[in-house]
Structures are given as structure tokens and as C-alpha cells.
Amino acid sequence: MLVVENLHVFYGGIHALKGITFNVPQGKIVTLIGANGAGKTTTLKAICGLVDAKGSIRLDDVELVGKPTHEIVRMGVSMVPEGRRVFPNLTVMENLLMGAYHRDNRDEVEEDLRWIFELFPRLKERAWQKAGTLSGGEQQMLALGRALMSRPKLLMMDEPSLGLAPLLVREVFEVIKHINEEGRTILLIEQNARAALKIAHYGYVLETGKITMEGTGSDLLNDDRVRKVYLGES
Amino acid sequence: MGFVDLLQQLANGVSLGSLYALVAIGYTMVYGIIRLINFAHGDVMMVGCYLAYFGVLMFHMPWQISWIVAIGLTSLLGVSIYVGAYRPLRRAPRISALITAIGVSFLLESLGLVIFGGRPKAFPRPPILDIGLNLKGVYIMSFTIWIPVIAGVLLLCLVFLVYKTKVGMAMRAVATDMETTSLMGVNIDRVIAITFAVGSALAAAGGIMWAIRFPQINPYMGIMPGLKAFIAAVFGGIGNIFGAMLGGFLLGMIEILVVAFMPHIAGYRDAIAFAILIAVLLFKPTGLLGEPLREKV
Numbered sequence: 001m002l003v004v005e006n007l008h009v010f011y012g013g014i015h016a017l018k019g020i021t022f023n024v025p026q027g028k029i030v031t032l033i034g035a036n037g038a039g040k041t042t043t044l045k046a047i048c049g050l051v052d053a054k055g056s057i058r059l060d061d062v063e064l065v066g067k068p069t070h071e072i073v074r075m076g077v078s079m080v081p082e083g084r085r086v087f088p089n090l091t092v093m094e095n096l097l098m099g100a101y102h103r104d105n106r107d108e109v110e111e112d113l114r115w116i117f118e119l120f121p122r123l124k125e126r127a128w129q130k131a132g133t134l135s136g137g138e139q140q141m142l143a144l145g146r147a148l149m150s151r152p153k154l155l156m157m158d159e160p161s162l163g164l165a166p167l168l169v170r171e172v173f174e175v176i177k178h179i180n181e182e183g184r185t186i187l188l189i190e191q192n193a194r195a196a197l198k199i200a201h202y203g204y205v206l207e208t209g210k211i212t213m214e215g216t217g218s219d220l221l222n223d224d225r226v227r228k229v230y231l232g233e234s
Numbered sequence: 235m236g237f238v239d240l241l242q243q244l245a246n247g248v249s250l251g252s253l254y255a256l257v258a259i260g261y262t263m264v265y266g267i268i269r270l271i272n273f274a275h276g277d278v279m280m281v282g283c284y285l286a287y288f289g290v291l292m293f294h295m296p297w298q299i300s301w302i303v304a305i306g307l308t309s310l311l312g313v314s315i316y317v318g319a320y321r322p323l324r325r326a327p328r329i330s331a332l333i334t335a336i337g338v339s340f341l342l343e344s345l346g347l348v349i350f351g352g353r354p355k356a357f358p359r360p361p362i363l364d365i366g367l368n369l370k371g372v373y374i375m376s377f378t379i380w381i382p383v384i385a386g387v388l389l390l391c392l393v394f395l396v397y398k399t400k401v402g403m404a405m406r407a408v409a410t411d412m413e414t415t416s417l418m419g420v421n422i423d424r425v426i427a428i429t430f431a432v433g434s435a436l437a438a439a440g441g442i443m444w445a446i447r448f449p450q451i452n453p454y455m456g457i458m459p460g461l462k463a464f465i466a467a468v469f470g471g472i473g474n475i476f477g478a479m480l481g482g483f484l485l486g487m488i489e490i491l492v493v494a495f496m497p498h499i500a501g502y503r504d505a506i507a508f509a510i511l512i513a514v515l516l517f518k519p520t521g522l523l524g525e526p527l528r529e530k531v
Contacts, residue, residue, distance in 0.1 A: 050413060073419035085414040087407050094403055101404065102419035150419060 001026040001185055002047070002154055007055035009039075009046050016042045018209040019055065024154065024187050029180050031188040031196040031217070033230055034206035040189040041082055043206070044156050047187075048072055048079050059154065074102050078152030082159045084143040088132025092123055095131050095142055099149030109149070116145040119175065137168040144175065148184075155179070156187045161195060173199055193230040197221045205230070238371045243494040244487075249378045249447070251486025252385035256440030257463035258470070258478035259392060260312075260433030266409040266473035267429050269328060273335040274315060275437055276460015277342035280453060282308035282438025283357065283445045284350050290358050297360040305438040312434025313427045321423065346453030354452040357445035381443045388439055389479055392432065396475060401428055409473070458504065465511045471524025480522060485510065 002024040009017040017039045024030040032040050046053035049069040057064040064072050078099075086095050096116060100109045117124035120141045126134065131142055140160060147155055160176070161169040169192065177199045180186050190196035197203050197217045205213040205226065213226065220226050257279055264272045285307050289300025319338050323331045363377040396402040404425045407415040416422050444459055445451050462485060470481025485507060493500045514521060 048417060050416070068421075069416040070419050070421045073417060079417050081414055081417065085411055087410050087414070089410055090403065090406060097400075098403065098407055098415070098418045098420075101400070146418075 001060060002187065003056075003058045004043075004047070005056040005058075007043070007046060007053055007057065009042050009051055009053050011042075011051070016209055017046065017053070020206070020209070020211050022204050022211060022214070024185060025202075026185055027180075027183060028201040029176070029186045029188060029199055031190060031200035031203045032206050033190055033193040033196055033203060033220075033226075035230075036191070037208070038206040039209045040206055041158055044079060044158050044187070044189060047156065048077060070102070073150060076151075076153030078147040078150045078155050080143045080147045080155070080157040080160060082162065084136075084139045086131040086134070086139050086142050086146070088130065090131055091128055092131055092134070092142060093127045095146050096123070096149050099146035101150075103150065108151075112149055112151065116148060119148075119178075120145055137164055137171070140164060140168070140172060141175075144172075148179070152184070154185050154187060156189075158189050159191060160188070161190065161192045169195060193226070194221070197226075239494070241372045242374060243490055245372070245374050245378050247487035247490035248483065249381045249486070250490055251483035252382040253440050253444050253447070253459070253482075254463050254466040254486050255479045255482025256385050256388060256436045256443075257459060258466040258482045259389075259475055260437045261464050261467040262470075262472050262475055262478040263405075263429050263433045265467070266475075267405065267426055268320070268324070268331075270320065270331045270335060271464065272320075272433075273332070273460070273464075274338035274342055275433070276456035276458075276463070277339050277346070278308060278312055278315070278434050278456070279437040279441035279444070279460065280346060280451070280456030281311055281342060282434075282441040283451045283455065284346065285438070286442045286445070287355060287357055287451060297358070301439075301442055304442065305435050308438035309431040309435040312430040312437075315434075316427055316430040321426075343453050343456075350453055352453065354450045357449040357451050359446055359449055363446055377443075377446050381447065384439070384443065388436060392436065392475065395432065401425065405429055462504075462507050465507050468521055469510060469514050471521030474521070474523045474525070477521055477523035484522075 004023065005021050006019045007017055008019055020043065032043060034040050042051060045051045047057055047064065049064065049067055049072045053065055055065065059075060059077060062075065087098065090098065096113060100112065103109055122138055123142060123145060126138070131139065134142060144160070157176070160172050164172065173195050176186060176188065188196055188200060197220050200217040203215060203217050203220045204211050205220070213220065213223070215223065257275065260275045261272060264270055282304050285304035286300050289295045289303055290297055295303065315338055319334050320331055323334060363380055365376040367374055367376055396405060404415065404420050407418070407420070408422060408425050412422055441456070463482065466481035466485045467478045468481070469485060470477030470479065488510070489503055489506060492506055493503055
């Protein structure tokens with residue numbers, strides 16, 4: 001569904017992505033793993049049009065490079081940004097409605113709202129609270145719910161487990177898996193490589209702007225080099 | 235000073251304060267969204283006055299129609315200023331946009347001088363606003379009552395727009411996190427343009443009523459009210475629309491009351507406003523209702 005070919009990104013003088021190529025097939029979870037500064041977030045930002053990129057990014061054969069962010073989002077790409085970035089001064093409900101901002105069919109939005117509240121009952125309890133008053137885990141759920149409110153074809157997540165307690169991390173990954181089983185395509189970025197590879201169908205390893213390895217989730221989990229560098233085993 | 239005099243001064247204070255509030259909204263909304271002090275805002279207000287003036291005297295419109303047309307055209311002017319001058323600088327350092335704002339201010343004043351002429355013009359006061367009223371000894375003009383009423387209605391509309399509509403929700407979202415808002419599929423440019431339109435419309439309304447109060451208009455008339463409204467916005471907490479309203483009313487009230495109670499320093503009226511600005515910046519830089527400064531990441 002998403003095909004990225006020879007993607008380059010320059011930040012000022014820095015060559016952050018040096019021609020990466022990967023794809024995310026329909027209905028799968030694909031993960032990019034790698035150390036800090038490898039270019040994972042940059043890749044997601046390039047797909048969303050938040051940074052200028054060279055190369056080709058196609059969603060269902062439509063070229064995304066050069067399009068403004070809001071159009072790319074309207075075409076079906078949604079992102080849960082790193083650090084959640086909920087709107088603290090808006091209520092939980094307003095945050096979710098922001099996610100559906102570009103959708104006009106009110107009935108469908110209502111329907112999705114019910115679905116999100118089913119998925120995350122905590123959010124329903126707190127619908128009228130300011131998002132800034134939520135705990136970290138609740139904010140992560142809200143950010144995820146907000147992204148789902150746009151009914152994305154492709155859901156991208158940047159470090160959803162960052163800064164969460166281990167128990168919550170497991171919960172977040174359960175939810176990701178569940179959403180995928182309902183048929184959504186997911187591109188996941190994680191430093192927590194083990195958790196990501198466990199649920200991913202396919203994975204790519206990113207090192208200083210290049211893809212150095214790829215394989216199914218379980219292949220990478222069992223790969224010696226991956227185990228050593230990213231899973232901290234000897 | 236008797237009780238009656240006090241009431242009279244209070245009425246004047248509310249009336250002047252509501253004008254500051256209307257103009258201050260424009261500063262605070264634009265600042266809240268793109269962190270720019272739009273120094274051309276006072277001059278936008280001046281253009282609004284002239285448009286209303288020409289509507290009545292050249293195109294012989296009824297004053298109500300002329301006001302509405304002027305307010306509409308002024309909001310278009312605000313949008314054009316954003317598109318022409320500020321949008322190209324969205325990714326530029328803030329200081330560039332600030333200097334551009336000063337440039338736009340000079341441009342509007344000089345264009346006003348060339349097109350409208352430097353001689354002050356007498357702004358026509360609609361008869362209904364030009365009645366002297368004697369309310370049990372409190373002697374005021376009818377516009378002193380009408381101005382806060384109209385301003386209040388406009389401010390209520392604004393609060394409704396910002397807090398109860400979809401585009402208002404987007405404005406509040408853009409103000410906290412522009413990048414994430416664009417990830418919601420929101421066309422940021424459009425939201426900013428609407429903000430300029432709303433701010434400029436309120437400035438025009440404020441300007442026209444300013445001209446009712448002080449019925450002489452000239453191309454430099456926007457400077458002082460613009461600066462005062464800016465002070466009001468900072469006083470109340472820039473970026474916060476309720477702060478701008480509160481700051482506006484307080485500033486108008488303080489100015490009027492100081493002059494009323496201490497007539498011998500009446501000449502320092504403007505200095506008082508600036509002294510308030512300096513005091514606020516020194517002791518409470520976030521203003522009365524402002525949130526603690528958070529540097530945006």
C-alpha cells in the first residue's frame with residue numbers, strides 16, 4: 001500500500017536519510033527499528049510532508065512527495081507523533097474531534113467516536129476533562145484515538161511506548177495488535193525493538209540514514225546482530 | 235467629586251475600555267497563533283474608519299450598511315496583509331516578521347496619506363449615537379452607552395466562534411501546536427487567514443466606534459489606539475482573548491479615572507498607559523491572565 005523508494009532528506013547540511021526504500025503492505029504491521037538519530041522519526045515526518053524530501057513516497061500509487069501535510073492526511077495517512085502531543089488546553093472530546101477535523105459525514109464520526117470509547121473506556125469517563133490533566137498512559141491512548149478518528153488507511157506511530165510504565169507498554173502494544181487485527185495497516189517506529197518485532201509482520205533496521213537489514217519480525221528477533229545491538233543480548 | 239460625576243466617569247471608562255478591548259483582540263489572537271506582534275493592526279483600524287467614512291460620504295450608503303461593508307473590506311485587507319507580507323515569512327526568524335509588521339504599518343500610513351490626504355476629516359456621527367442624555371443628573375452622550383453594547387455583542391460572537399465552532403477549535407489547536415494540528419488534516423494557512431480576518435474585522439469595528447467618540451480621522455489616527463490596545467493585550471496576558479478584554483476594560487477605566495481624579499496630570503494620560511506596560515513587563519510579564527511562558531519546542 002505504501003511504497004517508499006530512494007528517499008532522501010537533508011536537514012540543513014545534514015544528510016539525514018540516504019536513499020531508503022521500503023514498503024508497507026495492506027493490513028500488515030511494519031516496524032522500523034534503530035538507534036537514536038538513525039532517521040526513524042525523519043522517515044515518518046517525510047511521509048507526512050512535515051519535512052522536505054527527495055525520492056518517491058506512494059500511497060496506493062499516488063505520489064505524496066511535495067504535497068502539503070493536510071492533503072496527505074486527508075488522503076488517509078495518520079500519525080501518532082512522538083511524545084503524544086495531545087492538545088493540552090482542549091478537552092478529550094475536542095482532541096478526538098480534531099482528529100476527525102476534515103471529515104464531513106457526522107454519522108460516521110459519531111460511529112467512530114463510539115468505537116474509540118469502546119476501545120478506551122477511560123477516555124469516555126474523561127471526555128470533558130482537559131487533555132493536559134490526563135496521565136501519560138491516558139494521553140497515549142488519546143493520541144492513538146485521535147489518529148484513528150481520521151479513519152486512516154495507514155496509521156503511523158512514533159515511539160508509542162516512550163516514557164510509559166512497563167505494564168502500560170504492554171497494554172499499548174496489545175491495542176496496536178488489536179487495531180491491526182481489525183484490518184488497519186500500521187507503520188511502527190520503536191526503540192523498544194523487542195516489543196515492536198514481536199507484533200510486527202515485517203521489520204527494517206535503520207542505521208544512520210540507511211536500511212541495513214530487513215526481514216520478518218521473528219527473523220529479525222532471532223538474528224544475532226539484531227539481538228546484540230538492539231535487544232541488548234550478548 | 236460627587237457620586238454622579240463618578241458614574242459619568244465610569245460610563246466613559248467602560249466605553250473607552252470596550253474600544254481598547256476590541257482592538258486588543260486582534261493583537262492577542264495573531265500573537266497566540268503565530269507569535270507575531272502585528273504592529274500594523276492600528277493602521278488596519280484606521281483603514282476601516284476611512285472605508286466607513288467614504289461609504290457614507292462618497293457612496294451615500296446608510297451608515298449601518300457602510301459600517302458593515304467597511305468591516306468586511308477591512309477583514310479582507312487583514313487577510314491580504316497576511317498572505318502578502320507574513321505568510322512568506324512563516325518559517326523565517328520571528329524578528330523578520332516583526333520588522334515586516336512595522337514596514338506594513340508605515341506602508342498603510344503612507345498610502346493613507348497619499349490616497350486619503352493628510353487633512354483630518356470629520357467623521358459623520360449617526361443621529362442615534364449623537365443624542366445628549368440626562369440620566370438623573372448623569373450627563374452622557376448616547377454613544378457612550380451604545381459603544382459598550384455593540385462591543386459586548388461582538389465580543390460574545392467572538393467567544394462563541396473560538397469556543398463553540400469547529401474553526402475556533404482549530405484556532406486553539408494551532409495556537410498550542412501548529413505541527414500536530416496540520417497532522418489532523420487542518421489547513422493551517424486557512425486557519426491563520428481566518429484569524430487575521432476576524433481580528434481585522436474587530437479592529438475596524440473598534441476603529442469606527444473610536445471615530446464616533448473622537449470624530450476626527452486622519453491617516454495616523456491608528457497609531458495611538460493601536461499602541462494602547464497592544465498595551466491592553468499585554469496587560470491582560472497576550473495570547474489570551476479574555477485577557478485582552480479584561481486588559482482593554484481596565485486600561486480604559488484607569489485612563490479615564492486617573493484623569494478624572496487627578497486633573498492636574500491629565501496631560502500624562504498616554505504616559506500612564508506606557509507606565510502600565512513597563513510595570514507589567516517588569517513584574518508580571520505574562521499579564522493578568524497569561525499562562526506561564528512555555529518555550530515552544
